[in-house]
Amino acid sequence: MKRSIFNIPNLFTSLRILLLPFLVYYINLHNTFMSLIxxxxxxSTDFFDGFFARRFNQVTSFGAKFDTVADASFMVVSLLSLVNADYILFSLALIIISPKIISLVMIQNLNLYKYSAPLPAKLAAVFVYIALVLIVVEINILYIYYCIIISYIFSLWQWYNMIKNRKKYSS
Structure with a gap:
């Protein structure tokens, strides 16, 4: 039986993409409160799409790929907006996004078709999200660097597991 792509998790993922222009708008206005909202x-939609997919057995191949696209879109768009609005330099945005790019390349090159984000990947994302919040509220750059370093540590753990378990996730 084929599963429908029209389900609650994919609605959350769609919402994530649809809200990006509003985030860009408020970042460029330097409206801290609305940017944070x-x-x-x-x-939150990143958390809820995965939660509902597992909870209600609505995990689909399309949903997993759509979620990955939405995650990458959010990170790239938000970081480029922060660069455009002079919150951060492009070099810092590149440092922040690099682990996500490396992970996507590894998934593709190691043929990890059944791969779903394990705990280290989720924790790396959480620290990137915290860094984004800290950037918007213009907290001391040192705390942002701490978040980035912690995110890299979790990314390294994720990459180690991807290589170690590649047979488990490949076709």
């Missing part, structure tokens, strides 16, 4: 809503 949209970051919180968007990152």
């Amino acid at each position: 949209f970051i919180i809503i968007i990152t």
Whole structure:
């Protein structure tokens, strides 16, 4: 039986993508409060889509790929907006997004078709999300660097597990 792509988790993922223009708008206005509201809503949809997919047995191949696209879109769009609004330099945005790019390349090159984000990947994302919040509220850059370093540590753990368990996740 084929599962429908029209389900609650995919609605949350769609919402994440649809809210991105509003986030860009408020970041470029330097409206800290509204930028934070949209970051919180968007990152919450990342949690809820996975939660509802597993809870109600609505996990689909399309949903997993759509979620990955939405995650990458959120990170790239939000970071480029922060660069455009002079919150951060492009070099810092590149440092923040690099682990996500490396993970996507590894998934593709190691043929990890059945791969779903394990705990280290989720924790790495959480620390990137925290870094985004800290950037928007213009907290001391040192705390942002701490979040980035912690995110890299979790990413390294994720990459180690991907290589170690590649047979488990490959076709």
